[in-house]
Amino acid sequence: MRNRDPLLSVLAGVTGLVSAWPLTTLIRDGHWIGETVLAVAIAIALGIVARRVRVPEPIVILLQTLAIATLLWLLYVRGSDESTVDTVRTLVQEADDTIRKFAAPAPETTGLKFAIVGLVSMLTVLVDVLAVGLRAPALAGLPAMSIYLISAANTTEGLPARYFLAAATCWLLMVGVTARDDVDEWSNTTARATAPTLLGDRLGLGGFASVARALGVVALVGALVLPNVIPTAPQRYLGEGLGRSPQGTVGTVGLSNTLDVGRSLVSNDRTPVLQYTTEDPTPPPLRVMISSTYDDGTWNASDPQEQTDGSNGARMQGPAGLAERAGYVEQTARFTAGTLQSGLLAAPTPTLRADLSGTSWTYDPTSSVITPRRTTANYSVTYARLGPSARPSSNTTPSGLEADLALDPRSLSELRRTLAQIPAANTPFERAVAIQDYLRGTGGFSYSLTLAPTRTTVNGARVDPLTNFLLTKQGYCVQFATAMIMLARLERIPARMAIGFLSGTASVQNNQYTVIQSDAHAWPELYFPGLGWTRFEPTPGSRSGSVPQYTVPQNVQTRSESPEQTTSTGSTTSSSSAATSSTPASTGGNNNTPTIVGTALKYLGWLVLAALVLGLLGSLLPFAARREAEHRRTRGTVGEQVEGDWLNMRDELSDLGVPPPPDVSPRAQQEHYQRAGALSGESAAALGRATATLERARYGRPDDTLDLRTDSETVINSVRRHAAFRNRVQHRLAPRSGRRWLRRKLRFWRRY
Numbered sequence: 001m002r003n004r005d006p007l008l009s010v011l012a013g014v015t016g017l018v019s020a021w022p023l024t025t026l027i028r029d030g031h032w033i034g035e036t037v038l039a040v041a042i043a044i045a046l047g048i049v050a051r052r053v054r055v056p057e058p059i060v061i062l063l064q065t066l067a068i069a070t071l072l073w074l075l076y077v078r079g080s081d082e083s084t085v086d087t088v089r090t091l092v093q094e095a096d097d098t099i100r101k102f103a104a105p106a107p108e109t110t111g112l113k114f115a116i117v118g119l120v121s122m123l124t125v126l127v128d129v130l131a132v133g134l135r136a137p138a139l140a141g142l143p144a145m146s147i148y149l150i151s152a153a154n155t156t157e158g159l160p161a162r163y164f165l166a167a168a169t170c171w172l173l174m175v176g177v178t179a180r181d182d183v184d185e186w187s188n189t190t191a192r193a194t195a196p197t198l199l200g201d202r203l204g205l206g207g208f209a210s211v212a213r214a215l216g217v218v219a220l221v222g223a224l225v226l227p228n229v230i231p232t233a234p235q236r237y238l239g240e241g242l243g244r245s246p247q248g249t250v251g252t253v254g255l256s257n258t259l260d261v262g263r264s265l266v267s268n269d270r271t272p273v274l275q276y277t278t279e280d281p282t283p284p285p286l287r288v289m290i291s292s293t294y295d296d297g298t299w300n301a302s303d304p305q306e307q308t309d310g311s312n313g314a315r316m317q318g319p320a321g322l323a324e325r326a327g328y329v330e331q332t333a334r335f336t337a338g339t340l341q342s343g344l345l346a347a348p349t350p351t352l353r354a355d356l357s358g359t360s361w362t363y364d365p366t367s368s369v370i371t372p373r374r375t376t377a378n379y380s381v382t383y384a385r386l387g388p389s390a391r392p393s394s395n396t397t398p399s400g401l402e403a404d405l406a407l408d409p410r411s412l413s414e415l416r417r418t419l420a421q422i423p424a425a426n427t428p429f430e431r432a433v434a435i436q437d438y439l440r441g442t443g444g445f446s447y448s449l450t451l452a453p454t455r456t457t458v459n460g461a462r463v464d465p466l467t468n469f470l471l472t473k474q475g476y477c478v479q480f481a482t483a484m485i486m487l488a489r490l491e492r493i494p495a496r497m498a499i500g501f502l503s504g505t506a507s508v509q510n511n512q513y514t515v516i517q518s519d520a521h522a523w524p525e526l527y528f529p530g531l532g533w534t535r536f537e538p539t540p541g542s543r544s545g546s547v548p549q550y551t552v553p554q555n556v557q558t559r560s561e562s563p564e565q566t567t568s569t570g571s572t573t574s575s576s577s578a579a580t581s582s583t584p585a586s587t588g589g590n591n592n593t594p595t596i597v598g599t600a601l602k603y604l605g606w607l608v609l610a611a612l613v614l615g616l617l618g619s620l621l622p623f624a625a626r627r628e629a630e631h632r633r634t635r636g637t638v639g640e641q642v643e644g645d646w647l648n649m650r651d652e653l654s655d656l657g658v659p660p661p662p663d664v665s666p667r668a669q670q671e672h673y674q675r676a677g678a679l680s681g682e683s684a685a686a687l688g689r690a691t692a693t694l695e696r697a698r699y700g701r702p703d704d705t706l707d708l709r710t711d712s713e714t715v716i717n718s719v720r721r722h723a724a725f726r727n728r729v730q731h732r733l734a735p736r737s738g739r740r741w742l743r744r745k746l747r748f749w750r751r752y
Contacts, residue, residue: 002447005051005589007177008130008131008174008178009128009134011045011173011174012018012124012174013043013171014128015124015127015140016124017036018167019144020036020116020120020148020151021166022152022163023048024122027106027107027116028108029108030108031108032112034118036121037074037616039068040120041127042067043067043125044124044128045120046067047064047132050063051133052667056732060129061129061133064103065122065125068118068121068703073112074117074378075117075632076091088514089537091110091111092111092115093110094110094111095114097472098112109248113569119150121623123147124143124147126140128143129146130143133732134729134732135721135725135728137175138175144170144171145167146169148163148164151163166364186377201216216553235505243377247368250464255499257497259299260500261466261479262302270516271517273338273340273515273519274515275337275514276335276513276514277511277512277513278332278333278334278513279335280331280348282503282628282666283333283503283505284383284730285500285501285521285523286346286347286348286500286501286503286515287347287499288368288369288501289344289497289498289499290302290338290499291401291499292496292497293403294408294482294497295465299499300355301499302367304364306365307362307371308364308365309362310361312354312356312358312369313355315352316352316353316354318348319352319532319552320365320367320368321529322531323393323531324530325530326386326390327386327389328384328387329384329567330349330380331382331384331386331704333383334500335379337373338378338379338663340376342372343372343373344371345361345376345379346501346515349368349383349619350368350532351383352382352383354379354380354381354382355379355380356370356376357371357713359372359376361376386551387549388552389550391530392427392429392528392529393529394529394530395427395528397427397492398494399528404494404527405489406485406489407489411464411466411467411470411486413467414466414467414471415466415490416490419487419491422434422435422438422443422487428493429528431491432526435484435487435488436547437540439484440480441536445475446540447475447539447542448474448475450624451469451479451598452468452472452474455468465479466482470483471485477521477522477523477544478522478540478542481497482497483538484524484538485571488524488526493526493528495523495524495527496525497522499522500521502520502544503519503545521539523538524536534548536548537551540542610687622732622733623738624734624737625651626739627741628738629644631647638703638704638706639702641699642693642697642702642707643694645707645708645710646694649690649712649715653677655730656728657724658677658719659676666691666694666698667691670688673687678719679718679724682718683714683718683719685710689708690712693707693711
């Protein structure tokens with residue numbers, strides 16, 4: 001163990017903790033901090049002690065992992081009435097629920113503490129293993145960065161520079177300590193800043209140490225300054241403007257006006273968009289815009305056909321096609337803290353009245369899309385809630401809706417094949433319900449933010465996005481809505497795309513709902529005489545909640561299926577963004593899709609199991625190597641023991657990349673090792689003493705005082721410090737003598 005290894009271990013622990021510092025901006029209370037510090041301190045201290053007594057590195061990792069697992073059990077699992085496995089599963093589920101349901105700062109639930117303490121401490125152990133165990137402090141910056149990115153990726157505003165500066169400084173200190181230790185081995189002088197040399201002679205910089213410090217400072221300053229001076233494209237998850245304003249107030253949120261059917265989604269933004277209250281027990285989604293135009297896999301928002309000035313509180317003209325006898329009930333939603341940018345308004349449909357609190361606005365009577373002339377935070381909307389018995393007044397397709405009947409020629413063949421598999425119906429409305437049910441459940445489709453690989457035709461051409469969805473049966477709301485729209489159009493039912501948000505998450509008080517950015521959603525609207533543009537929901541229920549009441553046959557509506565018995569939280573237990581932009585790529589979120597923390601939690605158990613397995617397997621060959629080395633140094637006479645120690649040194653140096661010399665004299669071997677191992681100073685002197693000991697044992701009169709193990713360890717440690725990474729790993733985990741032992745055992749087993 002090198003003299004500075006304890007210091008390096010402490011720096012690794014501090015780096016992990018400092019990288020987790022930004023998590024304080026995401027979690028409301030700070031009780032998790034002390035528990036995380038305790039877990040990291042125990043793991044680091046255990047690593048220092050284990051390495052001091054020369055425990056193999058795989059066993060060190062195993063011990064640290066077991067220590068963290070034991071502490072987590074003592075803090076969070078012990079005393080539970082459930083089994084350990086069930087308790088851990090419950091804690092992880094609680095952490096996931098907290099992450100999905102709350103915007104930052106989130107409440108500090110027990111499950112969230114369990115997740116944060118386990119994740120940060122395990123990643124810090126990885127920092128320690130890379131920096132100390134494998135002598136790769138530069139690589140140790142990757143797990144430290146992943147801890148930092150947990151916060152950076154889940155905040156709605158940029159993290160203050162101090163968080164990055166602190167983490168980067170700790171990482172540079174780790175690199176610097178290791179580099180200083182390595183340089184010290186090159187000679188018997190201490191490395192320090194000197195007068196200008198090499199680059200310094202030409203560039204006016206100091207020696208190597210001062211050049212390194214200067215470059216480190218320049219890199220840190222550049223990382224802080226350059227992002228503020230280099231122009232960047234606006235952030236586009238739902239659209240643009242997802243962050244907060246400089247004053248700390250919520251900024252405006254845009255909604256992308258394009259939907260790409262061929263793009264996967266990855267984001268899960270928890271930023272609130274708006275809040276509203278309503279007496280409606282199951283409020284519908286909130287529509288922002290519509291699209292009738294589908295071209296080459298992309299939906300583009302439709303411009304209003306006509307603009308009519310709105311009057312606050314007065315009955316609006318339309319909605320188009322909705323008859324009084326349709327059997328609807330008027331409901332009102334009152335919105336507060338809205339953050340949609342100017343020109344966008346989220347509202348339930350069909351919209352009957354609107355009051356934008358003094359803001360002037362226009363609307364399109366055909367689509368009932370409201371366009372405010374400025375950002376509107378507070379407004380109310382009255383809309384028509386269709387009852388379970390609502391049905392069209394006619395089965396005739398109206399004229400004037402040709403744009404909403406246009407088909408996609410590229411996917412027409414697969415659309416016809418799919419439509420043939422859907423049960424027949426007596427009316428267009430029943431046929432639409434059958435299409436919805438087929439996509440939602442009976443057709444074998446599954447909801448996923450990650451699209452299946454694109455299929456190819458017999459000629460090797462890639463199929464279009466809609467055909468690929470119908471073939472692979474895997475997608476998210478945009479694909480499901482697109483498929484239903486095109487299948488309905490194939491049945492001569494006018495259909496269009498609606499873009500907006502799910503109804504949000506309900507609070508237990510005041511009938512209040514909160515809509516976040518990852519509630520963004522897309523769904524089809526089909527036109528029927530007497531009902532007008534009518535919402536359908538082909539996306540599976542895990543994503544979108546219950547289907548509209550009027551699409552459920554009244555004779556099979558049960559209490560468990562009734563929308564009246566389903567809270568709106570079901571609509572947001574798993575949400576994805578409906579909107580993706582063409583350039584740059586926009587993403588949405590899905591509340592069932594884990595965040596960086598959620599993904600790490602999912603695989604935390606596998607990480608622990610993998611560490612246990614690798615620790616056991618990785619200790620087998622080193623254990624066999626130690627057994628063989630011990631056998632060599634304890635057998636026979638003193639001379640034979642010295643010869644065994646010399647052979648052990650030869651094997652270890654070979655593992656570290658120094659080839660064994662030919663069968664020559666000890667002095668010639670000394671020259672070979674000194675040259676090939678770049679030995680100097682104390683290590684060269686140790687090699688000379690070891691050679692003299694070997695000569696005395698081989699050619700002189702050996703006595704019990706002969707022992708070259710201390711000198712050989714000095715030589716081995718010197719070579720290891722400068723060896724390539726792969727050689728250090730081989731020396732640690734798969735030594736040559738261990739491999740020889742394994743080959744002998746395999747030959748023995750094959751013989752029998």
